[in-house]
Amino acid sequence: MPLQTFEEKIDSLEPEEIPSILLANGFSQAWDHNIFNYKNLLQRANFGARDANIRDIFDKFDTYDFEQVMRALEAAEAVCETYGVDPAKIDEISTDQEQLKASLIQVISQTHPLRSSRVTTAQFQSAKPFIIRFDKIFTLNYDLLLYWIVNKYDIAPEGYYTDDGFRRTTWENVDSQNVYFLHGGLHIYDDGTTIKKHAFNGDADVSIVDQVRDNLNQGKFPLFVSEPTFEKKQTRIEHNPYLNSCFKALKNLSGPLFIHGHSMAENDRHIFNQINASGVDKVFISIFGDENSEANKETMANARRFIDTQKIQIEFYDAASAPIWQ
Template structure:
């Protein structure tokens, strides 16, 4: 067991001979603004803010279905209206009440996920982006558990900086699996990067992201460059068309994994994590991979990655990861710890 933490520079030095992969948790977003991104439960946040009354039928439905997934409840409310109407057992006023609650939930969802989020990329300073770009540029691929747009915006800026030669020695390529195909005149691009083309994808949103939507028969990505609309405007417009953002925000590990394997995009990203291998290294920043992320632990263990570096705040924190270390040893992997405070993420 280590008796002192490595510095981040020492991690980069130790891993320079082979490929590096980065796994980000909420600490990446909290490093930008702790107040904006410190909450962990969308459902509890909605209850705390009074958006969902703990004595309301809406609250009871969440509890009865044993879920905190807004999309699941919204769809169930809308389906129930159709079923009750078909059996002619629903009065107009009852149908209106259920329909109104479904609309409210959509509005709540938009409010919760956008109110604390920077409205546009220009809200973040160039100096802050320089730090975040210098952080991610050292990796061959980046995997993230976050569904906010900070990594997406960072990679957009990285492309600009690379083209203008403002930052040197960039390893990370800008590929997220979305492309134009025949949609040149659309407001969105489509996820096409699977199978033999998967090698071109370098950024993976393991729990989805606010700019990625399920358009029933295709996975799409909205872009500000095409719509000139903010995240909030795009999200609200899509929800009105029953196009939902793909993100896994909460729940147990098994609930998260169930949602992942039933979505083509999420499952592709998850399988990519499991396929990492060789003499390469995985650097983890901003997450301790606790019980509600055991599915991510399992994917890492299933991979052929041999070295894992985890960022923590003090040497005493290593005991909280004893179970993870034991699991890693059984899978012929070595775990090292570094001081996450030695990383200049945003400033």
């Protein structure tokens, strides 16, 4: 039996059930799979003086996944410490971890579309009505697509406003917030005392990416969770006031939740744990392509493993049927 469509899942809700959504990488990949994928990021990454060494690790693991290589480096450091390997070599491994993280952040800002005008008016006209169907909007993505969508005030329906918690350029912990960047974003940064954002004006189409690059040149990095395991991601989140507030908001959620564009992988288990601890009673998960493929079978199995099916009803829908970038 084929997967039901997004609209069929929406129609299955009671009138009083207002869904929320959690967006993941598939949301961005559907806009441009060449920009938002690890292979492209790796090809354009610059690891500085350690470039050949770090790329050799990617080759040995036959992967484009920065997180997998980060996990391997962390494991190597732990093993070397246990066996009393030369401290200089351990320092080298630790330095490579920091280089990997820094290079990832830099290449993201370099490959990201420069301006919101790269998204066509027709795409905005499709994406905005899709997004505003949801009460609370969570994203695990670092890119600016969602940020651009919710700030496109000249796109119908006009008069629709979201609240990302920022007042002008400074974040404040307000109850009215309903847009949450759970793993940070290119437009968010810590200036040492407060959490700030680069403001986006849809009419002026000022390049936020240029602002991010300027910050990088000053040693200010985007607020970005790139830790390899869910435990380390959660530790990073809990030590930042903005990220921790967004994380708690997920736990405070109730009603139905759509998860769009996520492979339900282990490294985001901290997110699934928050959903399990929340008041969410239904989860609708997107599946892209053949539902019987090995990758999709694994996604569905992981969903049933990581989501508490004793208290939460799980259903799947066809990702391609969601009218986001059409």
